[in-house]
Amino acid sequence: DAKTTQPPSMDCAEGRAANLPCNHSTISGNEYVYWYRQIHSQGPQYIIHGLKNNETNEMASLIITEDRKSSTLILPHATLRDTAVYYCIVREDKIIFGKGTRLHILP
């Protein structure tokens, strides 16, 4: 039980913002929302995480709704190197990876 729901795939034009949604309607008050990505068969790479407030780092922004039941990962200027599977994870005592969203960046 991954506790999150993500679309299986999305397309985004190169240079545009990629907005990846995630539903986590059963999230509890002390659970963080994490985002990772996996490029081909490499080890997953941490992107960002948050609890209640929106977060931004050099890679992406994370927007969490006020009720915390959903979130959106934003890659502001997608490039071909951002082609990957993106995982939204709600963590309690261990990370559970679902099937993620396969993001295709179109040239």
Place this chain on the structure above:
Amino acid sequence: EAQVTQNPRYLITVTGKKLTVTCSQNMNHEYMSWYRQDPGLGLRQIYYSMNVEVTDKGDVPEGYKVSRKEKRNFPLILESPSPNQTSLYFCASSTAWTGYEQYFGPGTRLTVT
């Protein structure tokens, strides 16, 4: 450079021949874990360790053993490998079990014939 290393990166072996996949991290992380990844099934946790001498089962622990005698190392042991353990394995570590990002190793592709 902060990193998680795994060895070997690729391994082909035969059923029943004991093997160990090593995992080492140089970040003084307390939390370490092992995952396997199979097509259509995503990443599934095998075992995790919250600190030295503290290990616990993940979602798919059958057929695997682990040990955590030192903080930096967390080997995965397959006492009697079977073909259904053919998979891509990842080791990961983090500062603690919650609130911190996990760093993943490059993966070990294991084939059991």
